[in-house]
Amino acid sequence: MQITIAHLKRGERGIITDVSSIHIPLKLLEMGCLPGNYVELVQLAPFKDPMYLNINGTHLAIRKETASHILIDKIEL
């Protein structure tokens, strides 16, 4: 199974590997959600949705559904 941002737990990090899915709005890419950039899960709202992320220094929140389309390699701490 491929790991996506939706699988991250609080405080965990990963490197984005693929965002080519049509489910990802261009706006998200422009905010730095691109392959090669790091992502950290900062905080979860109740029911783990939406997810508060730090992507490449930009702090933003997206819904779990969108997060499940962004593939990552997890960085083990």
Next chain:
Amino acid sequence: MSKQINVALIGNPNTGKTSVFNSLTGLNQKVGNYPGITVEKKQGVCKLPRGVKAHIIDLPGTYSLNASSLDESVVIELLLNKNDKDFPDVAVVVSDVENLKRNLLLFTQIKDLEIPTILVINMADRMRYKGISLDIDHLEERLNTRVALISTRKNEGIDHLKNLITNYKDISVTPCLDTSEIDKEYFDNLRKAFPNQLVYKLWLVITQDVNFGKIDRNEIDAIANFKTKSKADLKRLQQKETIKRYQFINSVLKNGQTIDASQAKDLRTKLDRVLTHKVWGYFIFFIILLTIFQAIYDWSSVPMDFIDSIFASLSEWVKDTLPSGVFTNLLAEGIIPGLGGIVIFIPQIAFLFLFISVLEESGYMSRVVFLMDRIMRRFGLSGKSVVPLISGTACAIPAIMATRNIESWKERLITILVTPFTTCSARLPVYLIIISLVIPEGRFFGLGYQALTLMLLYLIGFGAAIISAYILNKILKIKSKTFFVIEMPNYKLPLFKNVVLTVVEKTKSFVFGAGKIILAISILLWVLASYGPGPEFNDAEAIVKKEYASQNLSEDELQRKISSQKLEYSFIGITGRAIEPAIRPLGYDWKIGIAIVSSFAAREVFVGTLATIYSVGSDEEETIKNRMAGEVNPILGGPLFTFASGVSLLLFYAFAMQCMSTLAIVKRETNSWKWPTLQLIIMSSFAYVVALLAFQLLK
């Protein structure tokens, strides 16, 4: 040099662009709308060295030139249209030192349009806390432009920026990105097809869905023929473009910026741990709301009583001083009480806008969006609907415009439809005056009953919005992709100057906007109340004297009987009594009926209307509240404003759709009359039924 320089301020949201604008222009600014659309247009004038003047336009915040909303398309429309009178001689891109990488994306796009582009790096005062150091010379060299490192908070670097703007002609316009890196073949073809055009500009025209009304017609036709790529292919190229741009930016920052993370003192992490916490986050949000309402109620009561008494004595003074006649009566009984009915609410409205602007400026509002998204989604709304629903407590009109950043059309439409249920500041006057009449004073755990009632009314409005959203979500069959991206900006202490400017600006437009309507309506009402058609009006004195001839009435009482006879048979009395059967079951008399009808122009007219109607024919110096308290129920006797009729009236105003301007905005934002018409009918009939039930159960 006599020509003034056109400057466009551009930047991502949350970069302090407005602070830069305020620093450059001071109070020399005006806010209007772009023609035909409701996007706010802020312009100002700035004095530069050597007597040069700059005309500065503050464009809406945007993350890139790929527009996804009406606000953002304003930016690109202006930048692509050389013939626009506001077309910038120089663009100033405002960035935030902590998010330089992301901010530079927009910078490279604008520079590629071959417009001289100055980079402003704002919030320099935060560099030390974040362990950031910048090599400005290196950045200037690699980006091929001039850079101004400034701090609006400390007021540093503004003069340097002014110098750079003055000398904009020295700035290179070489693009940052070579378009052939994206897709050589495609862009080479494009270049061949339009040798006289800038390729990047064509590319923007092709990829944007915005309407470029002013671009040469032939050009667009030709482009339509050339469009050989499918939508999916174009999106892939846009992705590639974004990646290429970030590669360039990364290479620039590699030597231009160093961040020592160990130096960073992270306020964000500490605050977010509490403010976005599963339990504490919601608790704190609730406490903040509670504080706001208590404050609005308690803090503003003193200035309000003061204003009320000033207007009462002004009316009296006019009557005593000016020669008696029609004009004096119009002034003392029509215009002054009518205006008093609006001026009195300035303190509350200013407080409300103060709180809202502090919540937004501090970055807290985004946390609320984050906390509420999941809950709101259950009702067919988005977390971003919270912003319209909260700012709807000021006014539904900007609130409905604030729905534009909601990505899903269905979520956006539902938000637009339910936002008018939230308690806007125009309802506040009505609530306050009725609460003070029918709700007893006294305290419950330190909170006044009256303040609690006000809080309850806000909750009712919010509840009505949520429940109707839930129903609409089930009924509306609209398929639209839902996605949701929101930036979580850094926490900032709101800048005093920004907050004050917002409060002054918004209060002014509230008072003058409503003031015009109220002035017109109070003149109209006064005329209608002071004249009548039949003998019952014109011979009122004779009739009353005859009727009460047998009783020994004092002169005062007789005068009062004459006045009320006159009012009853005046034009307004006749109209009022015609509609009275419809509102009698709700516990209102015809005077309240007239006030309700006239408040369809704007809710706050209610108080002014009653003030005008009640003051016609009364001689004593009285405040609005006292006049209302003195009104007698014509059938039951006893005071007209009882607990039952008061509650009924409060509920009616809580639910009824009584604002023509809101309906007009809903029409514009949904592009159809269907939605505002439905809103008007459903909300108002619901209000009627609820008010009816309330009065019948409580009386």
